[in-house]
Every structure is written in structure tokens, then in C-alpha cells.
Amino acid sequence: MGRSPCCERAHTNKGAWTKEEDDRLIAYIRAHGEGCWRSLPKAAGLLRCGKSCRLRWINYLRPDLKRGNFTEEEDELIIKLHSLLGNKWSLIAGKLPGRTDNEIKNYWNTHIRKKLLGMGVDPATHRPIHDSAATITAVSVGRTEEKAAGFGREQERSGEEETSARRQNHRQPKCPDLNLELSISPPFHQAPLHPI
DNA sequence: AAACCCACCAACCGCGATACA
DNA sequence: GTGTATCGCGGTTGGTGGGTT
Incomplete structure (x- = not known):
């Protein structure tokens, strides 16, 4: 059934x-x-x-959503967390107060992927595209010109490099408590949390 | 000014995990 | 132990607005 x-x-x-x-x-x-x-x-x-x-x-x-542009700090944190966790958007979102998994996923697919590709880094593996030996874990990057690489939607879509792998990875048991100690403190002037 | 293209993002879909009878 | 209902996650789609031709 x-x-x-x-x-x-x-x-x-x-x-x-x-x-x-x-x-x-x-x-x-x-x-x-x-x-x-x-x-x-x-x-x-x-x-x-x-x-x-x-x-x-x-x-x-939800009243506690931050919305608005991602900060440079958030960018870096997302990249670091993704290199450790992969496409575990809900886990990544858990480290970014006021951000949702959907928002981060969208941001990754539309901005960060392109940024990494433009820098010659494979967004799936976080390794240099032309040098598979080296690993980049602590990516410290500036907000580079996002349009630099000029990757269009078709390329994005055709870049289904890890589709089947994704499916296999799908539904891994929940990550054990990694205690990554990676998180972003609330912004200096955080909007007050509206009580519901 | 109109047509087309592209990027963005809200929302949907499918499926595994979990809870419960 | 088994079947069913519900929840939550990740992947994908489609509408829309802005930019370009």
C-alpha cells in the first residue's frame, strides 16, 4: 500500500x-x-x-527569524559546518540563530556554491577542483565577487554530481553529538524576540 | 517598450524516522 | 512485533522580479 x-x-x-x-x-x-x-x-x-x-x-x-542578508561571519560558519556535516541543513541551521534550514539551503545553492566554484573549490567535497590531494577545512574567504564565475542555472542544475551519493547519504543516522563548538553569537543589535 | 533570460526563494514533494495503538 | 499515522528533513520546482538585449 x-x-x-x-x-x-x-x-x-x-x-x-x-x-x-x-x-x-x-x-x-x-x-x-x-x-x-x-x-x-x-x-x-x-x-x-x-x-x-x-x-x-x-x-x-516564526518571530525569532532574523531574515535579511547573511553576514560574512555567517558565510564562513556555514562553509565550515558544511565541510564537516555535509548537507545536514537542519544541523547547520541549529548553529545559526534566527536562520532556517531552508534559508541556509537556498543560500548555499544560490550563493556559496558559486562562490566556492569561483575560487576553484568543489562545494561538495571542499577540496580544490584541480588538486584533490589537498583539503580545505578552514575556509577563510572574503565575500568575493559572486558573479565572477558566472555559473548559470543550467550549470547548477547539471551539477548534480552527487545526486546518487546524496540519496545514499540520505537518512544517515543522526550525527552523534559532535559538539563542534561552532556557533554564532547573536548580533549586537538583535531584534527583540517577539513573545508569542 | 517588449521580449527574453537569469537568479532568487517560498513552497511542494517524497521518504525515512519516530511515536503510538 | 507489526502496522499506521505523523513529523521532520533534504531535494526539487515554479513563480516572480530585475537585468539585459
């Missing part, structure tokens, strides 16, 4: 969220807290599946 869909597709909205939907979701979570995503949409009066609500809250509506 195949996996049942997470929701009744016929009666759920999809695509971009409206302001009204956002407001309903925020109001509901303020009143009842997070959790039980399955039953949340009905209780909150939303025609969305729980999965969609969870994503919207975690990636966009």
Missing part, C-alpha cells in the same frame, strides 16, 4: 500564502503553541495541510 497523501488535496489550498492565512496561523499558534500540525489547519480554520502550515511557520512566520 502506498503512502497516503498528507491531506485531502481536493479541499486544501496550495501555493503562496495570503495575508489572511498568515494571520490565522499566527493567531492560532499564539493562542495554542506549536505542535500537532495534523489537526492545526482544521482547528485554525485553514484550508491547508498540516505540513504546509508547519513549513510556513518555521520558515517564514
Whole structure:
């Protein structure tokens, strides 16, 4: 038996969220807290599946999200963590207060990948592209001209070098507590956390 | 001014992990 | 111990806006 869909597709909205939907979701979570995503949409009066609500809250509506440009410090930390953890975006996000795994994943794919490629570093292995012997672990790089390499979307897409490897890596057991001691302290003028 | 291209990012999809009956 | 429901993660897609031709 195949996996049942997470929701009744016929009666759920999809695509971009409206302001009204956002407001309903925020109001509901303020009143009842997070959790039980399955039953949340009905209780909150939303025609969305729980999965969609969870994503919207975690990636966009949560009050403690930082948003805005990544700092140079965050860039470096992401690169270091990725060299240690690979595509474990949720673990990486855990070390960057106010950032989500989705945001970091997007940022990696659109900016950092290109930056590393432009520097001649393989973003998958963190090794120089033309010198597989050396390993770069502590990459200390400036915010170089991101367009320098001029890698287009096609190249990005065709660069599925590790697709199958990814699938195999997929669902490794949770990393043991690496205690990497890598994290970013909150920005000097961090926006106050809005209580919900 | 219009058409096209490209980069970005929000949102979706599929699947493994986990919880629970 | 087994089956089912739900959660959470990572990969991928598609809409949109800005830049270029």
C-alpha cells in the first residue's frame, strides 16, 4: 500500500500564502503553541495541510527569524559546518540563530556554491577542483565577487554530481553529538524576540 | 517598450524516522 | 512485533522580479 497523501488535496489550498492565512496561523499558534500540525489547519480554520502550515511557520512566520542578508561571519560558519556535516541543513541551521534550514539551503545553492566554484573549490567535497590531494577545512574567504564565475542555472542544475551519493547519504543516522563548538553569537543589535 | 533570460526563494514533494495503538 | 499515522528533513520546482538585449 502506498503512502497516503498528507491531506485531502481536493479541499486544501496550495501555493503562496495570503495575508489572511498568515494571520490565522499566527493567531492560532499564539493562542495554542506549536505542535500537532495534523489537526492545526482544521482547528485554525485553514484550508491547508498540516505540513504546509508547519513549513510556513518555521520558515517564514516564526518571530525569532532574523531574515535579511547573511553576514560574512555567517558565510564562513556555514562553509565550515558544511565541510564537516555535509548537507545536514537542519544541523547547520541549529548553529545559526534566527536562520532556517531552508534559508541556509537556498543560500548555499544560490550563493556559496558559486562562490566556492569561483575560487576553484568543489562545494561538495571542499577540496580544490584541480588538486584533490589537498583539503580545505578552514575556509577563510572574503565575500568575493559572486558573479565572477558566472555559473548559470543550467550549470547548477547539471551539477548534480552527487545526486546518487546524496540519496545514499540520505537518512544517515543522526550525527552523534559532535559538539563542534561552532556557533554564532547573536548580533549586537538583535531584534527583540517577539513573545508569542 | 517588449521580449527574453537569469537568479532568487517560498513552497511542494517524497521518504525515512519516530511515536503510538 | 507489526502496522499506521505523523513529523521532520533534504531535494526539487515554479513563480516572480530585475537585468539585459
